[in-house]
Amino acid sequence: MFKFDRKVKNRERKKKGPVWILIYLCLGGFIGTFIGGFIGGYSEKIQDMIVDLGDFIYLYAFEIYVSISLALLAITVVTSLIGRKKFLKSIAKDDEVYDEGLMSVGIGATSLTIIFNFLLLIPAIRTTMEGREGWKFITSLLLLLLIIVICALIQNKLIEDMKKGYPEKRGDVYDMSFKKDLIDSFDEREISHMHEAGYRAFEVASKLMIFLTIGLILLSVIIKINLGLIFSLLAIMATMNITYIYYCIKLENNRA
The missing domain is CATH 1.20.58 (Methane Monooxygenase Hydroxylase; Chain G, domain 1)
Structure with a gap:
């Protein structure tokens, strides 16, 4: 059991080391280069697909709704x-x-x-x-x-x-x-579950916004899109993180 715990700790220590950070950076650069090359090679086809999809949605917007x-x-x-x-x-x-x-x-x-x-x-x-x-x-x-x-x-x-x-x-x-009124009637277990679920939702929303922002930035290379969408996502992401940090500090001060 002791040997297993030591192996886990060594593995975690390696993952946090500078070598792994360099590997992640190289991997990210490779993926980015691949995506950039793919978009550059098929930009016209992708643009036509997006335009066709937009026309389809515009033509059948009521039926889709x-x-x-x-x-x-x-x-x-x-x-x-x-x-x-x-x-x-x-x-x-x-x-x-x-x-x-x-x-x-x-x-x-x-x-x-x-x-x-x-x-x-x-x-x-x-x-x-x-x-x-x-x-x-x-x-x-x-x-x-x-x-x-x-x-x-x-x-x-x-x-x-x-x-x-x-x-x-x-x-x-x-x-x-x-x-x-409903939250005020929760017991400690339900409040704990609500906070845990809220944090999970925060994590998922943050990651989703990051991927959406990257996707919109890549999409802006192919077609002209409103950059306000990107700035709106960034503003929401910044607001979420600032609010999270603020309440972490406030709750810690209240505990003290």
Whole structure:
């Protein structure tokens, strides 16, 4: 056991050494050179593919919006119904740990459905207004309103069902302070899980923004894109990191 621990420590020490840093730099340079050469050799084909994709989205923006929105809504409804059924059955059986996993997914799916609905609405509205297709414009807005109402009703129902298993939980979905009231009713275990999940989300979002920024920079070499997108991602990334550092310092000072 001692020998195994020593091997692990030696391996970790080697990974942190300057040799590994040099290897990572060389590997990054090789990958960057390969990607740059690939883009340079096929820049015209890539540009044509991007233009064709943009034309396709512009031509069928309304249809894409309706199809994806209804598909997400259907997934949310089915997931919520199955999750609610499992949770209530778990309560009825008086399980030691309630089966709430799928129901939690359903609650999260309602928010994601609304978010994607708003994102997809923008190109749909733009194309219908430019094409002077009034019925598509009205249909898009009505679909948005319908999805928001359905998701709000589903979310409220699932929260009320959750309170049946956890009577100490507080909060009303239709109240502006719902999230605050719900978090205030969490116990230490739930707060710990929330903080851990929040940190994981921060890590994933940071890495995603880095890859998106690099992708947009490479894409700007091929076609003309709005550099404001890149600066917006950088601003969000900087805000996240500054906020994270600020609260780390503040929490440490409060502990002292």
